[in-house]
Amino acid sequence: MPDTTASDPPDAASERMATLGLHNFETTADATARQQQLVRGLTRAGALGGLIRGLAKCTPETCGLSRCRDGCHEGQRRLRAGLIPQADHLLRAQPGPLLSVTLVHPRWEVPYEAGPGAISIPAVKQHVKRGFMRLTAKSGKRPTAVGAFEVCLNRDADGTKTWAGQVHLIVAGATRDELHAALGVGKRHPLPPYAKPLVVEDVSNTARQQAYALKRYAEQRIAYLAANGRQARRHLPLDARDQRRFDRWLCRLSLGERVILVGCKRLNGQLVSVAP
């Protein structure tokens, strides 16, 4: 699968995604509209002038900043347009079924006041890396995985708000049981009874699942008691103020800083397997 190049028509990426079964990939017009909204929000929040001027100059092809930020919608779209088809190609070339993994950890949850920046992304990546090293030590297998770290805003039934991180990965080359044994949180970290620290599911469409894992969007998850008496969560967009806070955090991260790669790396913009 070729990568998107600058000579492609602007929405070639959306057409290419549609051939992979991803029909709602954002258009260049979507990214531009979101960028304008971002610039307005950052201006209102009193962000640095250089950042605002740079983001305002970003286009579908080039970034107005010397180093693009993870908050930049144009940069995010370019990153996703390259990475999603490459990951689809690389993962489907591996033997065995593809599994989607969602991983949370109590240490990735911080008080609302602290903000999402209080969660250490290097520590999250280290945790994931150690899990896969355990898997290799036990099974001799070297899985390939592509995904990202994301943050949402949790609101508990008592009104307490926390920023909570989670990792979404698409994994090839490991079984469900191996993933559960290697990536589980362990008994050292007590979790509330409704929390599911690790969810492993089948993947029906890699590109769609990858797009979900690599999304820029954040939401709030509001706890409520469902009719069956169990705790459930309603998913809503962030409030304007929290959205601005989230955007400012993303603008402090380098483009792609939340991406997590296992058994592969990006070399000159191409995703390649790391030979064992």
Ligand SMILES: [Zn+2]
């Ligand atoms: Zn940019």
